[in-house]
Amino acid sequence: MNRARKTALxxxxxxxxxxxxYVESLLPVYxxxxxxxxxLANLVTVTILYSLGAGPAAAVNLVRILLTGFTFGNMxxxxxxxxxxxxSLLVMAACRRFGLFGIVGVSILGGVxxxxxxxxxxxxxxxxxxxxxxxxxxxxxxxxAGAAIGLLGGIITERIRGLWESGV
Numbered sequence: 001m002n003r004a005r006k007t008a009l010x011x012x013x014x015x016x017x018x019x020x021x022y023v024e025s026l027l028p029v030y031x032x033x034x035x036x037x038x039x040l041a042n043l044v045t046v047t048i049l050y051s052l053g054a055g056p057a058a059a060v061n062l063v064r065i066l067l068t069g070f071t072f073g074n075m076x077x078x079x080x081x082x083x084x085x086x087x088s089l090l091v092m093a094a095c096r097r098f099g100l101f102g103i104v105g106v107s108i109l110g111g112v113x114x115x116x117x118x119x120x121x122x123x124x125x126x127x128x129x130x131x132x133x134x135x136x137x138x139x140x141x142x143x144x145a146g147a148a149i150g151l152l153g154g155i156i157t158e159r160i161r162g163l164w165e166s167g168v
């Protein structure tokens with residue numbers, strides 16, 4: 001794939017993730033703990049991870065976090081998102097590389113480790129592990145959201161696989 005096509009493709013993925021992040025900011029979800037989200041933008045991350053690899057997924061994810069964080073959030077939200085996304089992508093990329101799970105299992109682990117990463121950042125910021133009291137609720141939410149994102153990501157990845165094979 002030439003440089004211009006790659007740049008355009010990354011731009012499209014960033015725009016899609018940005019729009020999904022915006023849509024998610026409009027949907028209030030409260031399941032007994034602060035911070036529960038659907039993870040719609042992670043659909044783009046999972047799709048890129050399985051279509052183009054971990055490097056492109058990390059690049060698009062970082063740009064998306066910076067754009068959505070500074071547009072719809074603040075520096076604090078950026079720091080929490082980067083912590084969660086970094087740990088999540090690290091675990092998902094390792095599981096994919098070693099073939100430990102299918103796309104749904106990898107996405108579930110991504111949702112779970114995203115929450116763990118954010119909790120590690122929170123514990124560091126407030127200097128207490130008391131924040132982990134919310135972890136069971138967020139782990140359950142991460143499993144549910146991760147499963148849904150994994151199912152959709154699997155469908156999308158299969159549908160667009162022909163684009164990568166044809167050189168688009």
